[in-house]
Amino acid sequence: MYSNTSKKPVIAVVGAGPGIGEAVARRFAVEGFVVALLARTEETLKVMADGMNSDIGEDTAHYYITDLRVESTVLSSFQRIRADLGPVEVLVYNAGARRVNGRSILDTTTDEFENFTKINLFGAFWSSKCVLPDMLAAGKGTILFTSATGALRGMPGLASFSSGKFGLRSLCQVLTREYQSKGIHSVNIIVDGPVDGKLIGGVSRRKWQRAGDDEKLKDPESYLLQPTDLAHTYWFLHTQPRSTWTQELDVRAMKETLFTKL
Numbered sequence: 001m002y003s004n005t006s007k008k009p010v011i012a013v014v015g016a017g018p019g020i021g022e023a024v025a026r027r028f029a030v031e032g033f034v035v036a037l038l039a040r041t042e043e044t045l046k047v048m049a050d051g052m053n054s055d056i057g058e059d060t061a062h063y064y065i066t067d068l069r070v071e072s073t074v075l076s077s078f079q080r081i082r083a084d085l086g087p088v089e090v091l092v093y094n095a096g097a098r099r100v101n102g103r104s105i106l107d108t109t110t111d112e113f114e115n116f117t118k119i120n121l122f123g124a125f126w127s128s129k130c131v132l133p134d135m136l137a138a139g140k141g142t143i144l145f146t147s148a149t150g151a152l153r154g155m156p157g158l159a160s161f162s163s164g165k166f167g168l169r170s171l172c173q174v175l176t177r178e179y180q181s182k183g184i185h186s187v188n189i190i191v192d193g194p195v196d197g198k199l200i201g202g203v204s205r206r207k208w209q210r211a212g213d214d215e216k217l218k219d220p221e222s223y224l225l226q227p228t229d230l231a232h233t234y235w236f237l238h239t240q241p242r243s244t245w246t247q248e249l250d251v252r253a254m255k256e257t258l259f260t261k262l
């Protein structure tokens with residue numbers, strides 16, 4: 001069991017990996033939040049939590065092993081977070097699942113469609129249900145969904161991804177219509193382009209190297225969204241004055257084209 005004796009506000013980062021998830025967690029931790037990190041892989045979670053506790057302060061970050069495809073593990077993680085740290089003030093739903101190389105609908109298995117949709121959509125529904133009662137009791141709360149271009153465009157090959165992200169966008173609009181007037185600020189963040197995290201950042205750099213594309217290799221920030229820069233956006237959205245709340249926001253790197261690819 002962890003503790004939050006200094007009664008810091010609590011952020012839950014659901015789908016916490018070394019890219020956007022960790023960057024957002026670190027940004028909120030630097031601003032005085034205690035962080036609950038949720039994902040499946042204990043080793044990665046531990047490295048992230050240890051890093052934050054050593055860089056930002058003891059007891060800043062805690063982790064909860066969770067499989068977002070299974071409602072009972074989501075519920076039990078949020079029950080433990082509440083008991084350990086207190087009510088969640090900010091929920092970031094960051095998990096997503098997609099194929100790097102697409103597959104047609106006829107070649108997509110029910111298993112993949114179901115599993116990906118659980119990660120892209122159901123996990124956000126269950127997580128929101130877990131945090132809303134405390135947020136409503138407090139009369140405030142922020143819910144930030146990490147979305148993607150696939151929420152706006154159904155691209156061939158990505159049925160098992162886009163369907164969930166479209167649903168997530170709709171869930172966010174419903175959240176806003178049902179709860180915004182009660183103090184809950186929900187935002188769907190369309191990440192319109194590749195993120196410079198371990199996987200996609202590495203794939204992009206290898207592609208540029210193979211193509212001898214020195215311009216991109218020298219200036220990745222113009223082509224790839226930087227997780228720490230995105231984290232500023234999440235913080236900005238959380239701290240918006242209540243007279244000017246954003247419901248959906250899209251972001252891309254300078255040389256990324258507008259909503260044209262996934």
Ligand SMILES: NC(=O)c1ccc[n+]([C@@H]2O[C@H](COP(=O)([O-])OP(=O)(O)OC[C@H]3O[C@@H](n4cnc5c(N)ncnc54)[C@H](OP(=O)(O)O)[C@@H]3O)[C@@H](O)[C@H]2O)c1
Binds near residue numbers: 016042096097149
């Ligand atoms: N990376 C990109 O280029 C890009 C572009 C546009 C949009 N996005 C969106 O950004 C979000 C991800 O950000 P990121 O790519 O920077 O990743 P990240 O924050 O580095 O990691 C996300 C984490 O989600 C966790 N996760 C996945 N499935 C899960 C499950 N069933 N249960 C619990 N946790 C789960 C994974 O950890 P475990 O495997 O340990 O569970 C993974 O490390 C997604 O919503 C994605 O659609 C990403």
